[in-house]
Amino acid sequence: MDKNSVFKTNVIGAGEVGSAISVDMDKNSVYKTNSFYWDTKGNDFLGAISLPLYGAFVSEEKCHLFGDVSGKKMLEIGCGNGQSLQYQGERKASELWAMDISEKQIEKASQHLKACGLSAKLICSPMEEECGIPVDYFDFVYSIYAIGWTTDLEGTFCRIASYLKKDGVFIFRSHPIHKCVVAENDRLAFKKNYFDESWYSVSLDEGALTLSDRKLSTYVNALAKAGLVIEQMIEQSDDEIISRDDNSEFSKKAKMLPVTFVVKARKL
Known part of the structure; x- marks a missing residue:
């Protein structure tokens, strides 16, 4: 992980990015603002937030939350430019599906996967909305960076639960x-x-984002209401990954408290 990767992860996490201005939450306004950002400036920041990395200082190669995905049907929420889909496709997942709010990111993901010799069903839609994704169909639904940006967390988790087969994993x-x-x-x-x-x-960066920071209990309670039970939670930073950093303020913080958490939940 290089210097810029850590910085970019921090930006996507909406860390120290300057002054924040309180706003009223209007769903359509949030969609418009955030999709415009990902259509324009956002693509510059996606390299550091794709599998096998879960954003900052947590790696699938160390955590093994997915395990063997060969023959599995996968749905990604917020696919960005397709790098995480590539990771799953190269691990022999049988079907790749994804949604993203940005038409530009869907276009880039399609181009990227085609260049890698992979195919996926890509849908441009907010994660909160009905968009034709099949129910009781997927072995895995996952999201590396998008879930925190939903305007309706409980509704989104209920939709995700509906997409999963019984015993499927989110x-x-x-x-x-x-x-x-x-x-x-x-x-x-x-x-x-x-x-x-x-x-x-x-x-x-000449753009704007509209965000909300939710408590850990808000996530846990929303999972429970959707019929999803937590099997594992990762919050510790990987010392090996931190050691590759240049002693930035972000890595210093990661040594003292969780800068991200990763949850594995199963549909009952």
Whole structure:
């Protein structure tokens, strides 16, 4: 992992990206703002947030949450430019499906997979909406960076549960704690209320994003309501990956608290 990869992961996590402005949550406005960002500037930041990495300092190669996916039907929520789909396809998954809110990312994913000799069913849609994905069909549904951006977490988890076969697995990562904290002189300082789940807008790189930070309990309770039971949760950072970093503020923080968590849940 190079210097820029760590920085880009932090940006996607909406870490120290400048001033945040509180906004009222309007679903259509959120869709418009965030899809425009991914259609334009967002593509520059996707390299650091695709499998086998779960964003910052957590790797599938160390955690083995998926296990053997050969012959399995896979659905990715928020596929970006298709690199995680490539990873699953090269591990012999039988079917690749994905959705993304950005038409540009769907186009890039299609081109990327074609160049890799892989095919996938790609759908441009918000994750909250009905978009023709089959129910009771998939062995795995996963999301590397998109779940935290849904405007309706409970509704999204219920949709994901409906896509899965019985005993199917949902794997996702998010980051409810690290955006509240900054590293200052080898100490951590809270800059934001962890309990505040209100929506806010941030400006970066001539673009803008609209986001909300949810508590860990919000994710856990939404999983339970959707009939998904947690089997495993990863929150520790990988020391080997951190050691490749250049001692950035982000890596210093990762040594002291979780900068991401990854959940593996199963449909009852």
